[in-house]
Amino acid sequence: MDTTTPFLDIRGLGVTFPTDDGLVSAVNGMDLRLERGSTVGIVGESGSGKTVTSQAIMGLLKGTSATISGEIRFEGVDLVGLTEQRMRAYRGRRIGMIFQDPLSAMHPFYTVGRQIAEAYRVHNRVGAKAARTAATDMLARVGIPDPVGRYDAYPHEFSGGMRQRAMIAMALICEPELLIADEPTTALDVTVQAQILDLIASLQAETNSAVILVTHDLGVVAEVCEQVVVMYGGQCVEQAPVGELFADTAHPYTRGLLASMPSMADESGRLTPIPGFPPSLLDLPAGCLFADRCPVASLVPGDRCRTERPELRGTGAHRSRCHLDELPSPTTIGATA
Amino acid sequence: MVGFLARRLLAMLALLLVVSFITFTLFQFGPADPAAAACGQECTPDRVAQARVALGMDQPFFAQYLNYLSGFFTSRQIGAPGAETLCSWPCLGKSFQTNENVTDVIMRALPYTLSMAVGAVLLWTVAGVGFGLLAALRKGRGADKLIVGAASVGVSMPIPVTGLLLLLIFVSTLHWLPFTSNSISSPFGPAGPGAWFLNYLLPWVALAVLFSAQYIRVTRNTMIETFGEDFMRTARAKGLDQRSIIFRHGVRAGITPVITMLGLDIGALLGGAVLTEQIFSVPGLGFTAVRAAMSGDLPVTMALTMLAAFFIITANVVVDLLYAAVDPRVRVS
Amino acid sequence: MKLRTTLAVSATVVLALVVSGCTAGGQAPGQASGTDPYAPVVVKAGYDTPGGNVNVLMSSDFMTLDPGNSNYVQTANVGQLYYRTLTMAKETAGQPPEIVPDLATDTGTPSEDGLTWTFTLQDGLAFEDGSPITSSDVKYGVARTFARDVYTQAPQELNSALAADDYRGPYAGGELDAVETPDDRTIVFHLKQPFAEFPALVSRSNTAPVPAAADTKLDYTNHPVSSGPYMIESYERGRQLKLVRNPNWTATTDPNRTALPDTFTFSLSTSQATISQQLLSDADPTAITLDSNGALQASDTKRLSEPGIQDRTAAGLLGCTDVLDINTETVTDPDIRKAIALAMDREAIQVQYGGLRFGKLTNSYLNEDMTGYVEQTSDLDPAGKPKLDEAKALLEGKDVPARLTYGYSNATERYKNVGTVLQQNLKAIGIDLELVPIPAANYYTVLASDQMPDIARSGWCGGADSSSVRTTADPVLGPSLDGTSFGFSNIPRYFDPELSKQMYELRGTLGSSDELGTQWATLFDEAMQTYPIVPLIRTFTNSVVGSKIHNAQMGYFFGGIDLSTVAVEQ
Numbered sequence A: 001m002d003t004t005t006p007f008l009d010i011r012g013l014g015v016t017f018p019t020d021d022g023l024v025s026a027v028n029g030m031d032l033r034l035e036r037g038s039t040v041g042i043v044g045e046s047g048s049g050k051t052v053t054s055q056a057i058m059g060l061l062k063g064t065s066a067t068i069s070g071e072i073r074f075e076g077v078d079l080v081g082l083t084e085q086r087m088r089a090y091r092g093r094r095i096g097m098i099f100q101d102p103l104s105a106m107h108p109f110y111t112v113g114r115q116i117a118e119a120y121r122v123h124n125r126v127g128a129k130a131a132r133t134a135a136t137d138m139l140a141r142v143g144i145p146d147p148v149g150r151y152d153a154y155p156h157e158f159s160g161g162m163r164q165r166a167m168i169a170m171a172l173i174c175e176p177e178l179l180i181a182d183e184p185t186t187a188l189d190v191t192v193q194a195q196i197l198d199l200i201a202s203l204q205a206e207t208n209s210a211v212i213l214v215t216h217d218l219g220v221v222a223e224v225c226e227q228v229v230v231m232y233g234g235q236c237v238e239q240a241p242v243g244e245l246f247a248d249t250a251h252p253y254t255r256g257l258l259a260s261m262p263s264m265a266d267e268s269g270r271l272t273p274i275p276g277f278p279p280s281l282l283d284l285p286a287g288c289l290f291a292d293r294c295p296v297a298s299l300v301p302g303d304r305c306r307t308e309r310p311e312l313r314g315t316g317a318h319r320s321r322c323h324l325d326e327l328p329s330p331t332t333i334g335a336t337a
Numbered sequence B: 001m002v003g004f005l006a007r008r009l010l011a012m013l014a015l016l017l018v019v020s021f022i023t024f025t026l027f028q029f030g031p032a033d034p035a036a037a038a039c040g041q042e043c044t045p046d047r048v049a050q051a052r053v054a055l056g057m058d059q060p061f062f063a064q065y066l067n068y069l070s071g072f073f074t075s076r077q078i079g080a081p082g083a084e085t086l087c088s089w090p091c092l093g094k095s096f097q098t099n100e101n102v103t104d105v106i107m108r109a110l111p112y113t114l115s116m117a118v119g120a121v122l123l124w125t126v127a128g129v130g131f132g133l134l135a136a137l138r139k140g141r142g143a144d145k146l147i148v149g150a151a152s153v154g155v156s157m158p159i160p161v162t163g164l165l166l167l168l169i170f171v172s173t174l175h176w177l178p179f180t181s182n183s184i185s186s187p188f189g190p191a192g193p194g195a196w197f198l199n200y201l202l203p204w205v206a207l208a209v210l211f212s213a214q215y216i217r218v219t220r221n222t223m224i225e226t227f228g229e230d231f232m233r234t235a236r237a238k239g240l241d242q243r244s245i246i247f248r249h250g251v252r253a254g255i256t257p258v259i260t261m262l263g264l265d266i267g268a269l270l271g272g273a274v275l276t277e278q279i280f281s282v283p284g285l286g287f288t289a290v291r292a293a294m295s296g297d298l299p300v301t302m303a304l305t306m307l308a309a310f311f312i313i314t315a316n317v318v319v320d321l322l323y324a325a326v327d328p329r330v331r332v333s
Numbered sequence C: 001m002k003l004r005t006t007l008a009v010s011a012t013v014v015l016a017l018v019v020s021g022c023t024a025g026g027q028a029p030g031q032a033s034g035t036d037p038y039a040p041v042v043v044k045a046g047y048d049t050p051g052g053n054v055n056v057l058m059s060s061d062f063m064t065l066d067p068g069n070s071n072y073v074q075t076a077n078v079g080q081l082y083y084r085t086l087t088m089a090k091e092t093a094g095q096p097p098e099i100v101p102d103l104a105t106d107t108g109t110p111s112e113d114g115l116t117w118t119f120t121l122q123d124g125l126a127f128e129d130g131s132p133i134t135s136s137d138v139k140y141g142v143a144r145t146f147a148r149d150v151y152t153q154a155p156q157e158l159n160s161a162l163a164a165d166d167y168r169g170p171y172a173g174g175e176l177d178a179v180e181t182p183d184d185r186t187i188v189f190h191l192k193q194p195f196a197e198f199p200a201l202v203s204r205s206n207t208a209p210v211p212a213a214a215d216t217k218l219d220y221t222n223h224p225v226s227s228g229p230y231m232i233e234s235y236e237r238g239r240q241l242k243l244v245r246n247p248n249w250t251a252t253t254d255p256n257r258t259a260l261p262d263t264f265t266f267s268l269s270t271s272q273a274t275i276s277q278q279l280l281s282d283a284d285p286t287a288i289t290l291d292s293n294g295a296l297q298a299s300d301t302k303r304l305s306e307p308g309i310q311d312r313t314a315a316g317l318l319g320c321t322d323v324l325d326i327n328t329e330t331v332t333d334p335d336i337r338k339a340i341a342l343a344m345d346r347e348a349i350q351v352q353y354g355g356l357r358f359g360k361l362t363n364s365y366l367n368e369d370m371t372g373y374v375e376q377t378s379d380l381d382p383a384g385k386p387k388l389d390e391a392k393a394l395l396e397g398k399d400v401p402a403r404l405t406y407g408y409s410n411a412t413e414r415y416k417n418v419g420t421v422l423q424q425n426l427k428a429i430g431i432d433l434e435l436v437p438i439p440a441a442n443y444y445t446v447l448a449s450d451q452m453p454d455i456a457r458s459g460w461c462g463g464a465d466s467s468s469v470r471t472t473a474d475p476v477l478g479p480s481l482d483g484t485s486f487g488f489s490n491i492p493r494y495f496d497p498e499l500s501k502q503m504y505e506l507r508g509t510l511g512s513s514d515e516l517g518t519q520w521a522t523l524f525d526e527a528m529q530t531y532p533i534v535p536l537i538r539t540f541t542n543s544v545v546g547s548k549i550h551n552a553q554m555g556y557f558f559g560g561i562d563l564s565t566v567a568v569e570q
Helices: A050-058 A112-123 A128-141 A160-172 A190-207 A218-224 A242-247 A252-260 A301-307 B002-029 B034-038 B045-054 B061-070 B102-137 B142-154 B159-173 B192-227 B230-237 B242-254 B256-270 B274-279 B285-294 B298-326 B328-332 C002-024 C073-082 C135-144 C157-161 C217-222 C272-281 C298-305 C334-343 C346-352 C388-395 C413-427 C440-447 C470-477 C497-507 C513-528
Strands: A008-019 A022-034 A039-043 A067-074 A095-098 A178-182 A210-215 A227-232 A235-241 A313-315 A318-320 B076-078 B085-087 C053-057 C087-092 C095-101 C116-120 C179-183 C186-190 C230-236 C240-245 C263-267 C287-289 C313-326 C359-361 C403-409 C432-438 C455-460 C533-544
Touching: A008 A050, A022 A039, A022 A050, A022 A227, A039 A050, A039 A218, A050 A067, A050 A095, A050 A178, A050 A210, A095 A160, A095 B230, A112 A128, A112 A160, A128 A160, A160 A190, A178 A190, A190 A210, A190 A218, A210 A218, A218 A242, A227 A242, A227 A252, A235 A242, A235 A252, B002 B061, B002 B298, B034 B045, B034 C440, B085 C217, B102 B142, B102 B192, B102 B242, B102 B256, B102 B274, B102 B285, B102 B298, B142 B192, B159 B192, B159 B274, B192 B242, B192 B256, B192 B274, B230 B242, B242 B256, B256 B298, B274 B285, B285 B298, B298 B328, C053 C272, C073 C230, C073 C240, C073 C263, C135 C179, C135 C186, C230 C263, C272 C287, C272 C298, C272 C533, C313 C334, C334 C388, C334 C413, C346 C359, C346 C413, C346 C533, C403 C413, C403 C440, C413 C432, C413 C455, C432 C440, C440 C455, C455 C470, C470 C497, C470 C513, C497 C513
Parallel strands: A022 A235, A039 A210, A039 A227, A095 A178, A178 A210, C053 C263, C053 C287, C403 C432, C403 C455
Antiparallel strands: A008 A022, A008 A067, A227 A235, A235 A318, A313 A318, B076 B085, C087 C095, C116 C186, C179 C186, C230 C240, C240 C263, C313 C455, C313 C533, C359 C533
């Protein structure tokens, strides 16, 4: 597995933004590996760096004040070093992206069909008519009834779920090999959420594309992902195949996350939120970023949690970033299905 | 849409009626007595009374007003009994000063104001939107700071200052441009479009300096806001090139406040850019209005006030229609 | 920093414009030192070749071209070209016009009692269409000017002298009995009182003949029928007026008008800045202007002494004088009025008028060119400097008003500035002066009413006959028609039981203009010793003409280039 070029290989990704208060380290040494056709979920609280990571992959931080370090290798090509011009060939064509709020993510003044057709024409030298046909087909594929008629409707004339379907159509019309879905269901009704996830899954199966699902909802991850990356303070704190993450949680933060999930609520129905706040990204602590909130940090001798940042360690597909996790895990679940 | 237009049209007529009534009333009871103005230095009470007859101001107030309004629908006779002259439709009365049909006075002044407005609006829109966009794209950098700085100077340059400066530099000192000639009212006249252009260049620039500053600020701010919108990120994520992203997606969405401003400014400008026309001696509507108001020329002042109101109201309606054309969300409601 | 520099630059420029406007007037007019700086200058006199077109640049259209509705000097000036009157006020630069026969064979014959004047029309006079000009055409022209409810600007000097108080014009019915036309060439006027200057009254546009059939009332201004050397070829309101030769005019009947140019073109809406620029640069060598002050901007004044411009500048004193009137009903004490007059810095006020170039300081409304003039006395400093000590001495022990008002026409910055000067002057003698704006349109109506402020500016240009003392002295300080109060245009509201009575009696007295003038001048001087009026500035006007323009003289009455004598080289 290590001998072949991985489909997507992120190593030591760092993203910093200058602000009036100082340098914000949004992502601090993020690592992620993804195989073709697989689905990985990135979970974490807001501000954990998951969205910044996905934007960095898309190259959307180019031309902004952000400084990016590390590597994002897509089929061996480092996207970090690409010019905006060369990056354009990846965007939409090879990497598609779905955003959280489809209403604000679509241009209010253009028809839905036109926006989808535009995405198609950027990368395909076709006339308006062919693009229209392709877009109409795509609308049909994402399950929009009367796609010909709805082609000329404006985003505000769609329901929330339909809009997200249209957004997916826009992201997938060029059949990208990688789809990044940034909180695709957050803005939607619970009933619609499942439909959208199913749609993404079925389209993924059709096109054999890889999917990065960025979410704060572990339930969603459990439903569709094979692998999970848990982010905290701009770092990957735990990475594991889905089943294993739930069965054999390694990182205290992940445990905390799981505990706060609605399904994990205690008998009184109350959630157990993790006490405390995420670290300030302006001034990262020297030790483990989670140490201040960690219920088990005191178990580690010598105050190592506060003085030494733990490495992402582990065997095979299950890795975590915790000093307590010194003992090698016996787990041997493979990375891919 | 038809209902909308009909409603706006009715409102417009009602508003014009109100404006005409207010102007008429103000003149009637204002400090300046047109009859006294009409008979010069030796205005004995007897002569003022006779001047009142000559101007039709001996009639009861409402009779005068209705008589005035009737001119919008039909020709009418104007003058003292036995010495009436015809004022053909559309009759806005005859000037108290020159006895000329007010309609003719306006039609003569209008091309000047149009000439001034056309170039000025074009210049300031292109400059204002262009520089505003550039500043937004270079937000926080040198070009942005320079443009914003220049705009804050421009917005604080009143027309008399800019106008005199321009005249002093380009006409009096460098002799690059001619003094404005009043024989050139349109590019289609005998002087030709070239002379027309040179003739109006300075007033255009003076107006543009003042106005483009506001357009720079508004464009810059709304564009910066627009560039932060989610759909701009979507456009990029599609792989669109920079130009399509900025213009097709960004400018299209961010331009609406500029359209509103432009519509209202054009409306106001057509009503007569009083100061600019004074400084550059362009005998347009504003210039004519000042003269008329100064000399107590009620019919000319009335007509110009109503024309200005008409332009402003029309501009509002046009802005509303444009809004609907630009933003599909407005169309539904 | 950037902002500040730019603003500083612009402020400097504006200041510079203002300053140059002020100082430019400070230098004396262009004539060599030692000679009278206010001597008239005629440009290239003595030219007599006909032909060519004179291009007259004007900043606005004529108010009217209708001789029956014209109280305007510009109309009177251009009117010389297309209408003739019984007599004519023939201009000579720097002097009051001379009254000479025009349509009439002479300047009229008065009856023994002075109440009837008879004129005879010359033989062979014709309108532009060739029809003969008869005495009834002249009478109709006069009759029209009685329709003041139609022609608000109809000149009234002649009308008020005629015994026709109840006549209301030809449209109201009735007959103008005061004017008789016993035959086609004879016209007889009946007067209320003897009027020595009657020949001057019939030089006004009232007596321009109007064929009754051609009277289009208020629209007559669009094409008045010509009786003069030129007729209207085209008239586009607000843009252009074109005059061409009238083929039915005969030079032999008209020695007063040289009528040398073939045509006159009037450009009616050229901005003043453009006019002065074009004239100074000689952009059009056939151009002149009728705008007041020759359309000159204050900043142009210094260029008038440049060699290429000086010899193209016609100049002369006008009949117009500006004064400050002191309300004798509110400031009743002549000593206080005199103190106010002496405290005034008239030199500083002259600067507000544009300086020496634009006006001559004067100590009287009357001038030595008037018929019957006698030396006027005044304690005012001829150089215009205030005499504060004398003023203060006059006020000692007096009940000095703490506060007075100065009314000014709100459309003219200059008159407000004059008020500011006065404010400072009067402060020096302990009087607070309040400046009160008056709507420009109603200015003279307010001054003639009991709203008259304590002090106000007014002007007078000589009246019906600017060569006569009477037509200045009587309206300005004379009594009302019945002699019991002050007259209508007597702005200071001056009434002295003794002096005013003498003026009243002088009106009906028979005598020559010269004899009567002397009496008026004497009474006027006496009245002036009580300082109801403080004379300020007599207007001096320059007008630059194109290099091909000849015989350009400054009209004393017109305030512009006299169109009846101007000529152009081809």
